[in-house]
Amino acid sequence: MLEVKEYLKPKTVEEAYELGILPNSLYVSGGLIAAQLKISHLERLIDLKSLKMDEIEEGEFVKIGANTKLAAFMKNPTLSKLNNGFLEKSAREIGSTQIRNMATVGGSMAFKLGWSDVITIFMTMKSQIEFYDGGFQRVPLENYIKNGKRTQIVTAVYLPKSTHFMAFEKFAKSTFDIATLNLGAAILLENGVVKDATIVVGSRPMISERIREVEEFLKGKELSNSIEEAAKLIEKVVKVGTDMRASAEYRKVLAGALLKKAMRRIYHESGIQS
């Protein structure tokens, strides 16, 4: 940061992008991660907050501007009610109140951090991401995280409206530690039978990934009777790694435990048993 010569506040996304592709430039939104990056020869900080991009609009999709703070998941009346309060409940697992008041939706996705809870949460909701890369594009978040580019400017996230029941589970060694593993489940039910399922595992420690074998396994099954088997299956198929937080073997068992917890939570919330 000592070498930074310019702090720029562009007025348009196009202008910000032209500055961002210059060598030794870095975008900043909430500033939480950007301030800690050790980048040599960093000369130019481009403040994306000057672009506003903090709107929350309800249409066919719910649009969340990239500069929206994570705190809005709990405070905004539209976001806090979606899918039985899924975003509101999930947000409680992300950092602390102070972190959620600073961190932005865009900054939490653009950096494509393996341990991001936000990416797992939005992938569970089958979100689409809009970004500028010389032109505006909108793609499934699942595809976006696979491209390695970091000059694209994230402008918004689009959440499809759905009646899926959703749960987000996270295991961390302490409240403020990053996840050893996180897991999101979205399940559409008809008379207790699974019609559609999305299962996402993140902080593996690699970036979040959908577990399609488990999604397929669940379809057409009674939710209450498939929890144990789904947990065994995820332990077998989930691709995980070893790092300082946990071994791959430990993460596999954790994936089974978090899936059971998520499915039981969905079972109770859905009211099937009553």
Ligand SMILES: Cc1cc2nc3c(=O)[nH]c(=O)nc-3n(C[C@H](O)[C@H](O)[C@H](O)COP(=O)(O)OP(=O)(O)OC[C@H]3O[C@@H](n4cnc5c(N)ncnc54)[C@H](O)[C@@H]3O)c2cc1C
């Ligand atoms: C102490 C601490 C604890 C945390 N705990 C958690 C946690 O438990 N779970 C979790 O999921 N996350 C956690 N985070 C991460 C946090 O949620 C955000 O991911 C992080 O703060 C980045 O958001 P930001 O808005 O501050 O981005 P910045 O720090 O401003 O930017 C991060 C990077 O993304 C780029 N960028 C920012 N905005 C955009 C954009 N719109 N388009 C393109 N590029 C952009 C910047 O160039 C920068 O490289 C934690 C962070 C900290 C510091």
